[in-house]
Amino acid sequence: MTDLEERDLRYRKVRDGMAEGGLDLLLAFGPGWRRENVRYLSDARVTGSAAFVALPATGEPSAYSTRSQDAAAITERGWVTDAHFLDMTAPDLDRLRDSGAKRIGMAHLELLPSMLLNLIREALPGAEIVSATALLDAARMVKSEWELARMRRSAQVCAAGWQAFVDVLEPGLPEYRIVAAVEAEIKRLGAEDNFMLIASGKDEVRGMTPPSARLLEDGDMVRTELTPQMDGYWLQICRSAVVGKASDAQKRSFDLFNEAVEAGMSVVKPGITAHEVAVAQNDVFRSEGYGEYCTSQYTRVRGHGHGLHLDETPIIEGNHTVLPENAVFIIHPNTFTPIAGYHVLGDPVRVTATGCEVLVETERKLFQTSEVNA
Amino acid sequence: MKRGLVVLDPAEIPENEWHQRIDRVRERLTADGIEVALVYGDVYRSDDIAYLTNLCIYWNEGLLAIPADGAPALLTKLSPRVHTWMRRTSTLTDLRSGKAFGALVSALLADREPGTLGLVDAGLWPTALIDEVTHAAPGWVVRPLDGLVRQLRLRPSEPEKTLLRQAGAVLAEAAFTGNVSDVEQIVRDAGFTDVLVRPTATSVEITGQYRNNWLRVARDESLAADLEKAVDAVGDGVKTGSIPGARVVHHVDLSTGGEYVGQPTDRVLSAGEVVVVAIERDGAVAADTVLVTDSGKEVLTS
Numbered sequence: 001m002t003d004l005e006e007r008d009l010r011y012r013k014v015r016d017g018m019a020e021g022g023l024d025l026l027l028a029f030g031p032g033w034r035r036e037n038v039r040y041l042s043d044a045r046v047t048g049s050a051a052f053v054a055l056p057a058t059g060e061p062s063a064y065s066t067r068s069q070d071a072a073a074i075t076e077r078g079w080v081t082d083a084h085f086l087d088m089t090a091p092d093l094d095r096l097r098d099s100g101a102k103r104i105g106m107a108h109l110e111l112l113p114s115m116l117l118n119l120i121r122e123a124l125p126g127a128e129i130v131s132a133t134a135l136l137d138a139a140r141m142v143k144s145e146w147e148l149a150r151m152r153r154s155a156q157v158c159a160a161g162w163q164a165f166v167d168v169l170e171p172g173l174p175e176y177r178i179v180a181a182v183e184a185e186i187k188r189l190g191a192e193d194n195f196m197l198i199a200s201g202k203d204e205v206r207g208m209t210p211p212s213a214r215l216l217e218d219g220d221m222v223r224t225e226l227t228p229q230m231d232g233y234w235l236q237i238c239r240s241a242v243v244g245k246a247s248d249a250q251k252r253s254f255d256l257f258n259e260a261v262e263a264g265m266s267v268v269k270p271g272i273t274a275h276e277v278a279v280a281q282n283d284v285f286r287s288e289g290y291g292e293y294c295t296s297q298y299t300r301v302r303g304h305g306h307g308l309h310l311d312e313t314p315i316i317e318g319n320h321t322v323l324p325e326n327a328v329f330i331i332h333p334n335t336f337t338p339i340a341g342y343h344v345l346g347d348p349v350r351v352t353a354t355g356c357e358v359l360v361e362t363e364r365k366l367f368q369t370s371e372v373n374a
Numbered sequence: 375m376k377r378g379l380v381v382l383d384p385a386e387i388p389e390n391e392w393h394q395r396i397d398r399v400r401e402r403l404t405a406d407g408i409e410v411a412l413v414y415g416d417v418y419r420s421d422d423i424a425y426l427t428n429l430c431i432y433w434n435e436g437l438l439a440i441p442a443d444g445a446p447a448l449l450t451k452l453s454p455r456v457h458t459w460m461r462r463t464s465t466l467t468d469l470r471s472g473k474a475f476g477a478l479v480s481a482l483l484a485d486r487e488p489g490t491l492g493l494v495d496a497g498l499w500p501t502a503l504i505d506e507v508t509h510a511a512p513g514w515v516v517r518p519l520d521g522l523v524r525q526l527r528l529r530p531s532e533p534e535k536t537l538l539r540q541a542g543a544v545l546a547e548a549a550f551t552g553n554v555s556d557v558e559q560i561v562r563d564a565g566f567t568d569v570l571v572r573p574t575a576t577s578v579e580i581t582g583q584y585r586n587n588w589l590r591v592a593r594d595e596s597l598a599a600d601l602e603k604a605v606d607a608v609g610d611g612v613k614t615g616s617i618p619g620a621r622v623v624h625h626v627d628l629s630t631g632g633e634y635v636g637q638p639t640d641r642v643l644s645a646g647e648v649v650v651v652a653i654e655r656d657g658a659v660a661a662d663t664v665l666v667t668d669s670g671k672e673v674l675t676s
Binding site: 031032033047048049050066067068069072087088089090109110111112113114115117174175176177179180181183184185187188193194195196197206207209210211212213296297298299300 | 375376377378379380381416417418419430432453454455456458459463496497498499500501502504554555556558559562563565567569570571572630631633634635636637638654657
């Protein structure tokens, strides 16, 4: 599939949704921390504090960004050839005004700053504006082969990032310098960005956070959720490693979490729900007497979708979202237990026709620096 | 993305300075007849909250509530599981988690007589959130408070200047390499919270957050002379429009690239402010972060 065939496929999917919702214009808004829909419709890496792509029911799309450099970045990709700098102090939304749209779907309407909404209302007085966040979420759920090829590159960077993580571990190293080593490696490989949480220590560790200045000690378990972004696509790997040699408790903890990951994978097939994948993982904890540690008091989700946003549909009991073939998500039963403290383990998977494909090649084991350095 | 060091160190910013920051907000609220102010932040733009509490909104969104007569409180949709970390890395003691901001605001105001609720920089808040908060505060007058915290941040304190100088030296070193990987290693090893590197064919631009302050450096040989000329023009009382060929962004606006405040040419620089002076041409960029002094300027990224 060529780039432009991929673009046309996406526009068809979105326009089908627009027709169902009676929309004559879609505005895919992206604030600085949620640009996935702008990327989906433009394939461009924008950096502005606010950007949006305007896709009419018929005709050519246009794009706007508050960062002047973004207009060139968008047109260079070739999906959207009409791109504009949006100067918030002297905005020019003539193209939007000319569309004469009467019913507008806005993706991420829930995050749209009031000053920008006011500008859009001035450009299109009387137009009805409704949320189209779910429309775009649904469009992005199933990945094409074109997208999967990019996500496989992300998977390679996940593996390299984890290797850099393990390689640098040693007593006396502060947590934030682990992150520095990982960032240097994945950026060397072309990663655009990375989301990463970390925790080090022993069984007192109860959750994941940004890094601190804490110095690693022998016997620490060092946990990470490492999520590089390549060509727009985020993919996550979750692993834990022990500085030195793992204790029996740390090994028991790994065995429990690995069983839960495998249980989650075992139920994946087209049409499974996020709820069912979560139940499969949680049942392992419940059967071993650790069911309370699957609650919100100790953990958040049992995984989540991946794509142009790193934290798409949550894998959690009660979320009955259907996961079709070629949906991509991570299965991670990360939580605290009294066995060895918070444990992190998980792999991203693709739903195949008959089950699932694990996208990262990194071995799922409890890493020990005593083995790496042996 | 914010994935570097987050730390609260009283040796860097003394405890009394944190109290003073909140007190200055409270004084403004009292003077303006406002009972409670709400500051909104998300992972992309949360410097006001960080300035007042040292809290890093490393994911999602948060609201900081500052009553004119009480202690600040964080309202968050994140789980109470992160409260321990938030207490360790911020000055906050009152942390409230819930599924919706509306319910959290409602509970916050429950014991108060209706008065005036101020939304700091309401124009940058999601409209949906303004509606939710307004609905949660029946009987209250809800009004915008533009620039309330930003104004307090314009001139960094002496301890902040020390941190800015440390950070500037790191960025200056990192700018010698055009290699994104090396920049990440140097800057994050030095304890930056966030780093954004933008390489072009001829230049590299590095924007970094060290503790709660942002700086930028960019190097491009072809623009070096123009940058030097622009930086030379910086001084107390100078209008930004008179700095030749330069885009001037205050460091408090750097997380959003100055995109929400515009570039008024009649803005007058004053001693104590920190600005980024940038020459941008055909995609290339050269920039320095500069402290305006009484006698001229101090380039922090040289």
